[in-house]
Amino acid sequence: MIALHDIKSPKPEDFPSELEGLRMTKQRREILSVILSKRDHPTANDVFLRAQKRMPTISLATVYNCLEALVSHGIVRQVNFERESSRYCPNLNDHCHFQDESTGQIHDVTFKKGVNLADFLELPQGTEISHLEISLKGRIGSS
């Protein structure tokens, strides 16, 4: 089974008119397409600039609205590094993020198979995690 976020570079037309209960408007489609086409964790403003190329009348407010709609429906993920502006990621698999300080590029980092939060954190028992974000910064050694 192939999920939407596994499709490499879908055109806006490839999306159904509704996704995860979210009405897929022209703008939402375009924004989703932007995010799926170049998976470099763009900021809202990056998305705005890219979306404008094919849809010159789109507004930044709409980009924010659409991103928020996509995020809250679990179609894309919001990614934060400290106080930097949020970035958006279409990879819905369990993963976290590493920012290479020499290039600024952000890489997805997966968890080792079978690991589980409770295996490495002293969580108060009964804790229900609704949201988890792991952000790493560093460099990739030349060795």
Next chain:
Amino acid sequence: MIALHDIKSPKPEDFPSELEGLRMTKQRREILSVILSKRDHPTANDVFLRAQKRMPTISLATVYNCLEALVSHGIVRQVNFERESSRYCPNLNDHCHFQDESTGQIHDVTFKKGVNLADFLELPQGTEISHLEISLKGRIGSS
């Protein structure tokens, strides 16, 4: 050996005039004291309001300056939850943060003994991590 951040509620006078190479001015002392006295992960503005009680002329800009100085000298940690304003934490032991969504309170969460990043993340080999932040949100079950 007892470290500064293990002292429960030090008065500003308890600090040496220099700490980790950072000149301890009146204001920095006061701010450090605020952060150590009530370890509830206050925001810069919270710190400002508390510091004002004993030092009515302190400015918010100074609070930001001092916090940045304390953070960059490794005396306190900056803590972020998504796009919320930064919070400050005097616990220098290796730990991460859990925000209880029913109370808003933030709790320190330690790592299980002996666990190591590389044990649970598929890091590209040669990766040097300079900064790691793990932020959890959720609820503590009643059971």
Next chain:
DNA sequence: AGGGGAAATTGGAATTATTCTAATTTGGAG
């Protein structure tokens, strides 16, 4: 097909956290 209405989009203003600036103050070194 047509019309009503809720939801989405838009541009611009507003907000919020944080940083910057330039002027003043402070405090240690000589």
Next chain:
DNA sequence: CTCCAAATTAGAATAATTCCAATTTCCCCT
């Protein structure tokens, strides 16, 4: 005691994001 770099201050500036009020879109009902 004086000098000077560093720290503090108030207020302005910035940046990201949200809000607002006025359209516009487009689904549903007949």
